[in-house]
Amino acid sequence: MANVGRPPKYKSKEEIQEKIEQYFQDCKGEILKDDEGNTVFNKFGNPIIVGEKPLTVTGLALALGFASRQALLNYQGKKEFNDTITRAKSVVEKYAEERLFDRDGSNGAQFSLRNNFKGWDADKEETVTEGITIVNNIPKPNIAD
Secondary structure, three states: OOOOOOOOOOHHHHEEEEEEEEHHHHHEEEOOOOOOEEEEEEEEEEEEOOOOOOOHHHHHHHOOOOOOOOHHHHHHHOOHHHHHEEEEEEEHHHHHHOOOOOOOOHHHHHHHHHHOOOOOOOOOOOOOOOOOOOOOOOOOOOOOO
């Protein structure tokens, strides 16, 4: 019996790569210009960027036409698209990692890294209870003596 289901969203890795690059480009925003077309700088001498958006796994998924982050992760499991999607997710991971050094983005970056990328959950506690015997029979000292 033939595999019945939805046709694949993308026919080639080149097709999905084009959409990925468009997502990254759309997130960059634009340099603010004054009425004369000159770049406007902030008090630190950096150009002011308007319309800039953070790179996120969910944003990437939606830009690619998936209904959810999980749908993108499922598509990553397809052999032909694995490297392309993994590379795109690495760009998002790099963005989040760089935000760890930014006072304003640190907490959000930590959350994203721990929940979207393997190996970033080092401070999660693992409780192992199998095969452990707790002994609590140590005599307490008599304070009155």
